[in-house]
Amino acid sequence: MTDESHETISLIEDEAVRITQELIRIDSTNFGDGTGPGERAAADHVMTLLQEVGLSPTLIESEPGRANVIVRLEGADRSRPGLVVHGHLDVVPANAADWSVDPFSGEIRDGMIWGRGAVDMKDMNGMILANVRHMARTGTRPPRDLVIAFFADEEAGGTYGAQWLVTHHPELFEGCDQAISEVGGYSITVPEKTTGDPVRAYLLQTAEKGFAWIRIRATGRAGHGSVPNDENAIVRLARAIDRIDAHEWPREFVASVTKLFDGVTELTGVERDDERIEEFLPLMGGARAFVAGTLQDSANLTMLDAGYKNNVIPGSAEAAIDCRFLPGHQDLMLDTIRELAGEHVELIVDKLGIALDAPTESAFVDTMREAILAEDPGAHLLPYCLSAGTDNKALRRLDIDGYGFAPLRLPADLDFAPLFHGVDERVPVDGVKFGARVLKRLLETC
CATH class of the missing domain: 3.40.630.10 (Zn peptidases)
Structure with missing residues (x-):
């Protein structure tokens, strides 16, 4: 030069x-x-x-x-x-x-x-x-x-x-x-498989998850806070949130994830166990959090909006959820959220981004x-x-x-x-x- x-x-x-x-x-x-x-x-x-x-x-x-x-x-x-x-x-x-x-x-x-x-x-x-x-x-x-x-x-x-x-x-x-x-x-x-010496792998993003920014809106019977109410919108929302949060989204390794893991195995000689993938993820170094987020769909609660006065039971209550889905999973994810939300809870899609x-x-x-x-x-x-x-x-x-x-x-x-x-x-x-x-x-x- x-x-x-x-x-x-x-x-x-x-x-x-x-x-x-x-x-x-x-x-x-x-x-x-x-x-x-x-x-x-x-x-x-x-x-x-x-x-x-x-x-x-x-x-x-x-x-x-x-x-x-x-x-x-x-x-x-x-x-x-x-x-x-x-x-x-x-x-x-x-x-x-x-x-x-x-x-x-x-x-x-x-x-x-x-x-x-x-x-x-x-x-x-x-x-x-x-x-x-x-x-x-x-x-x-x-x-x-x-x-x-x-x-x-x-x-x-x-x-x-x-x-x-x-x-x-x-x-x-x-x-x-x-x-x-x-x-x-x-x-x-990562450590090179023969010598253990450090070798760099650059991660080319060839795929990305889609997103659905949604709200679930529960409806019920509004009323006075002193009166028993078995149609409380906040309670219905809470139960829906609990079901969604407790849901275990099935794990799936899409093609780009599999190729990444195979490449890391070839470099390091470390074989992965798909049933114990958490033990393999530390090899991802600074990319670990990104990679962990691509092993399955996810739905995270981000905002709540309910009520306007302490002694008033509101007629509706909402929660915002950030949903992320793998390529090919868009309809499956939204259908699953609807099912988990249950009766008296409506799903509203505010923004949708393809995988x-x-x-x-x-x-x-x-x-x-x-x-x-x-x-x-x-x-x-x-x-x-x-x-x-x-x-x-x-x-x-x-x-x-x-x-x-x-x-x-x-x-x-x-x-x-x-x-x-x-x-x-x-x-x-x-x-x-x-x-x-x-x-x-x-x-x-x-």
């Missing part, structure tokens, strides 16, 4: 870190109820960064303050299907009192960039922008068209972001058949593997299923296969999954620099 190329790489790395910090410092909290600052300030900053290097991005608001930014880079071979490279600009709320640092400081401490959005996903946005700016400055044309997108509202299902754009402006993604975004491409460290399952073997997957290995020789790329969801769900409506590939080389002892939406969210500076280099290789060879 020449001195000039060293300087080029260093510039991209430094810009990725700096832009990550700048975006964290812009409060783009999404409370999920229409309140909050929105994404406009972050989108304006992205627009400036792209315009500075001569690009002509488009800013589109679905509602005032709910801003999305799109720019297309023409590829050398425009007959090939394009690639969507996307991130989201919103973040979940952060209670500053719980944090060790100001969650919107973007502070660098102990080799980490701290702040809300550090891993979800302003780090990837920084990597994307640093590389796009480099391509624009140098006149580098990607092998095929790149649609660079920064969406609003991912943290609330994409109603004002990716879902809205796919519905109202599908032409923005015309000709594209693949996409990359969060939450994959990061490393876990995804993209090909695990293709020329593009090979290109992602090669980009990783070029920066980390001896590493491995393994498919996995994400327990959460991404904006790839919206793009799938346009027949675009989405992958989670936000590359990060992580310390072996970093418990990575809990950082998402967690207190003291942070990302290694070296990890962001590594990701910027990998992403450069991918965008230049995709």
